[in-house]
Amino acid sequence: METPALLLHLFGRGITVSPLPDGNLLVKPAARLTDTDRDAIRAHKPALVDLLQRRSPTTAPGALPAEIRALIGLDDAEIERIGRYIEQARRHGFGLDDAEALADRLLLRDRLGADVRMCIECRHLERSGRCAAARSGRVVGAGRELQPVRAELHRCAGFAER
Known part of the structure; x- marks a missing residue:
């Protein structure tokens, strides 16, 4: 498993890793x-530290005061993106806490x-929670009535941007 995939795997299980x-x-x-997680973290430690210590480039200060921006470590584009992700999750019926966790x-x-x-995304x-791509046969191996786990990160051949 590569370092970014390891970090996503841990984060998806509710485990945070901080340098x-x-x-x-x-x-x-x-x-x-x-034990497998511990072994993987040990094996990837230098790369994890490097990845987690990288900072995204920041843009000019926006509506948030500089001291708040320094605490959250987000630039304007990321703040805007998080807002869109939260709205998207809320439209799909997630509560605010869950929507914020998904946005993270x-x-x-x-x-x-x-x-x-x-x-x-x-x-x-569909509003019913079913996948139209699976229903039309565009997702190989999936049943026509597929009701996917909406908040799970995965690869999908039928994915289409909103």
Whole structure:
């Protein structure tokens, strides 16, 4: 597993990984880690530290005061993107807390450049929760009545941007 994929895997399971000033990593909650997770983190530690310490380029200050912007570590484009992701999740029936968590996962995906999507981002997701691409036979191996997990990051041949 490559380092960005490992980070997405851990984040998807509710595990956060943060770099510490001394070059170590803070992993929370440690109780959720499996032995396989621990081995993978050890094997990828230098790359994880490097990836997590990279900063996105910032743009000129927007509506948020500089001291707040410094705390959240987001530039204007990322703030706007998170807002869109939250709105998208809310339109699909997610509560505010869940929508914010999904937006965080999507932003991490964007930062890592991972080639994965959530069904809530796809125009084929119907109001019924079923997948129109599967219904029309465009998703190989999927049943016509596929009701996908809307908030799971995955690759899909039937994906179409909204």
